[in-house]
Amino acid sequence: MTARLRAVILAPHLDAHDVGESLTRFRLVEELAKLADLTILALECTKGPPLSEQLPNAEVVTFEEPEWLRRYERMRAMFRPNIFYVARFAEQWLRNSLSKGRTWDVAHQILPAAPRYPTIFRKFDIPYIIGSLGGALPTPKAFAKECGSASWYTRLRGLDQARFRYDPWLRSSYGAAELVLGVAPYMNEVLKTVPKKRFEPFLAIGVDSIEPQVERQVVPDSLKLLHVGRAVRTKGLRDVVRAMGHLKDLSGVTLTSIGGGEEVAICKAEAENLGIADRVQFLGKLPREEIEKHYLESDVFVFPSFRESMGGVLFEAMRWGLPIITVNAGGPGFIVDEETGLKVDLTDPEKMPRDLADAIRQLLADPLLRGKLGEAGRQKLLTEQLWRIKAQEMLKLYSSVKRSG
Structure with a gap:
């Protein structure tokens, strides 16, 4: 022995x-x-x-x-x-x-x-x-x-x-x-x-385990985006709000933000200025069981954090089979690959929201891709994490x- x-x-x-x-x-x-x-x-x-x-x-x-x-x-x-x-x-x-x-x-x-x-x-x-x-x-x-x-x-x-x-x-x-x-x-x-x-x-x-596979209902021209994280500038919430400003022609695309911090007030004002406040809700800090409910009810997890060494919330989203849109930098750039999500380049506050908007349009138009990316994320956790x-x-x-x- x-x-x-x-x-x-x-x-x-x-x-x-x-x-x-x-x-x-x-x-x-x-x-x-x-x-x-x-x-x-x-x-x-x-x-x-x-x-x-x-x-x-x-x-x-x-x-x-x-x-x-x-x-x-x-x-x-x-x-x-x-x-x-x-x-x-x-x-x-x-x-x-x-x-x-x-x-x-x-x-x-x-x-x-x-x-x-x-x-x-x-x-x-x-x-x-x-x-x-x-x-x-x-x-x-x-x-x-x-x-x-x-x-x-x-x-x-x-x-x-x-x-x-x-x-x-x-x-x-x-x-x-x-x-x-x-x-x-x-x-x-x-x-x-x-x-x-x-x-x-x-x-x-x-992770200790993953959630059962979720069959998400596909509603034409509808997409529920989710961002979870402490509301500070580096977590990229402002960039997602600005991306929503490039999607005014898509009234069925909505964004839910979970997390408290000084960035919430700034992003609320940004949403008002962009004319999309009715499609963005800021829920602040929530108990864990409520956060899990939002993972279950959402379609895409958007997390363009640009100074993130790892990104535990990415694993949370992958546990629920959510496709991910993130930035190709730091930990997120390592965790998310082409099998599990879409990555945009880390550029600047003007270009990155446009790139995020393009990625959102791509996933809105392709429900099959959303399902494929989400299930690959679940399998990645099962086999590696x-x-x-x-x-x-x-x-x-x-x-x-x-x-x-």
């Missing part, structure tokens, strides 16, 4: 009761623990039960986050001091364990997802993986004016490229890694100045960097 692979994983936060990267990496680790012997080094959970209870199939070593770090939530979110805190104690624990004869086949810094943090694993003789890394997408120059000015701490991200070129700890972290994972191929370009042995794209999102399948893929990557003998 072949011995199970042994991996030590560093993740500042893993929690099934959290959101975002803490939740998605938890789901991956949870499935991985069924396939390999995992040692998890992390901060103790603050939102859910102890991590050891949430991951009973893994060896869990947690470190308590100091109260003063939890007290200053804004500072904690901006500068992530807890990352350095957990790294310090994880390094001590790892040194002590290795001195006692413990061994692992592979190490994996699975979080943080931002690419600006070095890893303690560069200090040890264990083959290691970093990632999946994401973020770091700049605002396209053509859209910068409409996106407003970035906050001072957001502008600090502009230092990343300088650090990639000159920071010895960061460069050695990437240079010594056997494998660097990115949430989409664009991350290889972001990290182009960093020495790397090997880069692979690995989407750090997945279930969490258990993602875990199997990660195990193969672990095996590919494990030293022989």
Whole structure:
């Protein structure tokens, strides 16, 4: 019987009761623990039960986050001091364990997802993986004016490229890694100045299941468009509203927006100015069960987010068999292919809405194409994006960097 692979994983936060990267990496680790012997080094959970209870199939070593770090939530979110805190104690624990004869086949810094943090694993003789890394997408120059000015701490991200070129700890972290994972191929370009042995794209999102196939009623000259996402400029809602302005001759095409934020008021005014306010409804933030209902009742999911590292809502739409219209950039450009949706080029606030309108016209005129794209999306999730399948893929990557003998 072949011995199970042994991996030590560093993740500042893993929690099934959290959101975002803490939740998605938890789901991956949870499935991985069924396939390999995992040692998890992390901060103790603050939102859910102890991590050891949430991951009973893994060896869990947690470190308590100091109260003063939890007290200053804004500072904690901006500068992530807890990352350095957990790294310090994880390094001590790892040194002590290795001195006692413990061994692992592979190490994996699975979080943080931002690419600006070095890893303690560069200090040890264990083959290691970093990632999946994401973020770091700049605002396209053509859209910068409409996106407003970035906050001072957001502008600090502009230092990343300088650090990639000159920071010895960061460069050695990437240079010594056997494998660097990115949430989409664009991350290889972001990290182009960093020495790397090997880069692979690995989407750090997945699904537990998909919905049953839906037979949507085809109503001639009618199309229900759906946009779901936080109402900020980068999510592309304004571009979809402007696209509706190019479809005034198609009174049966409607748009529903779900998500709250400062962009809602701007888009409402835009719809009024374009004379399409009667065909666009802004529902704001809704409970999950209501959002699912709108996925079921819609015909096409339109999500031209132009600074999106992944795009979990795309998976939500694909679960319901919705064809997708998105932008060929970042995570959406990687997730959606010609089998599952239509992609427009990332151009400018004038041309992109026209291109979106053309894509909408194409799907309105071809119900068979809508059904084909939607079903291909469901199948893509079934064959590639279930969490258990993602875990199997990660195990193969672990095996590919494990030293022989």
